[in-house]
Amino acid sequence: MSSFMHLVRPNVLAPAVSSQNTGPISVKIHSSALLTMLEIVSKQVLNNKRVLGSLLGYRNEDGLLIEIRDAFMVPINENGDSITIDEPIHKSIYQLYKKSHPKEMVLGWFGSSNKIDDNTSLIHDFYSKGVDRAYPHPAIYLNIEYLNEQGQIISPKIMTYIGANIGQRSGTTNVSIGWKTTTINNSYIFTPVPNEIINNTISEKIAFNKFTKQNITNNTSVSSEVSNLSHLEEQLNNLQENIKIMIKFIESTNEQDRSKDENIDLIRQLSNSILNKPQLLTNPENLTKLFNDHNQDVIMIEYLTKAIKDQIELSSRLTAAAEAGKDTRQM
């Protein structure tokens, strides 16, 4: 649960942002993108150097809903106060990505740091301005805190920020004794915005759950024990286990326990959802018949689809052959 306050998007320096569409920002991180970022961060952060990359994905029309779908690393060179980002690499990887995902764009950047400092502000400024970056939209900064101040590995903490401007807007000109100078605004208030991790498809969710369930053995390789159970069978077994736990719980509670608020909520939820269960579930003959009928329907649809596909292919070949025959006769 987020313990920070986020009510509306702050004033940001981005021409695409309309002051009329102000509401809270919500960042959704696809689990595949998160895994990519964690992989980059976990490999690079061990030599205790800053690592960063670009965030890719969608943004809705008013820019309040941001979906991070992928990420890639961008090499940097940090030396004290100065930092250099390998812009050509960022540009070429993005251009390549854009070819396969034309509707996606750069949303901002991710990094791994336990504090926000001047360099964070410089990097954020890089992603907020210029071509092939988040501009004309505001950049999002995603921080994965992976090492603590003592350099020890901790469970990754993910925070997302938006940079609200401080002071005069960038590009404001100050005229001073005949010289026209441009102030570059690198000052930001990094305001936290809520994020959540989502799965794109059901199969992705299954894979992600399986991945999180795998045990990491001592030699740091992921256990590759493959279960013979189908996903359905596994789910049914889980469900049966849960029902067993529930029955055991009901049997073990006394009258006093049952009158507690949380148990009243539980019994209400269960009563509202399962008391009028379909009779079918307790009648195996009917169930078998219905399931087999359903299977037959699916097989029939597949058969018909294949037949139609073959028909279309045959028809196009016949047309092509007829056209070719006509041309030969004309000659």
Add this chain to the structure above:
Amino acid sequence: MASVIVVDNDLIGSIKEYSSVIDNINNSNEFSSSLNLPQSDSELNKQELFEKINNESNDEKFKKLTDKEFEPTFYLLIHILSELSTRDQVLNDFNSTIYKKLIKVTPSQPQSLKDRKSIKSTTILSIYSTIFNLLPTDSNTRIYILKEILKVIKASKIEFNLIEKNIGNNLIPWLKEANCNEEEIKELFWNFVQLDSNYSKKSLNLIKNFTHLYKITSDLELNNLITFALNSKTVDVSFLINNNVAECLKSNSSNDLAKIFNKYIHGEVISESDFKESINLPKQFIIKKSKILALAKDFSNESNERLSFDYKEIPNVESSFELEELLVDAIKSGVIEGKLNQVDEKFYLTRVNRFIVAGEDNEKNWNDIKSTLQQWKESLNNINEVVKAARENIVNNSSA
């Protein structure tokens, strides 16, 4: 890490930047020249500068800025004043001039199209939330900010759903961390919930969680709860009745509103005569909701195995048309699920909400659930076998 300020300039640079904004508003460079800034930060007379900048930054000046210019300028002012004194002095004190300035520029009513460039209520909310995040969690200035935020939302009629999730989920932990007393927590919570003019289910859930934590100790709180629940489009509000609410309803059983509410949550039809003159509630709307609940109550009283009903068997309705309308409304409100057969005048029930409230004997429901779960557990074995057999069947057929 909550909000973090990163300023690229040194303090003198920031002051120069701010004074140029004030000069632009004043159309003269009088203010910047009056500051007599030295060459380095260490030579600054911080107290004198604090006074000068603080006095010059008033609501009249700020109102000349556009909405887009105001927020970054105000943050710069906060940064400068914090550097010239301390952040605690500037932000962690509700008597600080920063808050007075902010209150003076807050729009006092919803803005018209003409005001499109002037400072917006959402900008004020954004500044308050940034300051809130900059303060330590145990600071009681956070309580003051929350109160001000609620005032801004009430005056500007900002959509409640913009703030519902963030404030709704965190209000109580924030107030507890800031050592707010129970009375103040209750006052702030009810002020917050009453901003929801749609009486949404999310807010009802917030009330439910709140009454689980805090007992209802006043008539006003009970009336707030009942009024909110009866005005809500959510028909089944039995989930609101936890032990604290049930106890309060019992001890206030003579209260007119509590009488209506008791009838309502037990699925009894409410008539117009139940409403005393002093009760200001949408009568017809509540009567309609109570009819839906009465219908669901009839279904839930029947055996769990019985799933089809003839129209004639259903009481409290005069015609089949009225019944069909009621059934459709009940399905739409999520109280029941099922199918209508208009030709045979039959209703096939799939699911119905039970009226389980705290403080009553729910033994039968516990036993029903236990036996249903046992049946379900046994039937799951069947599914597994059916799927296995079907899979083998398909494999054998395709290989044959």
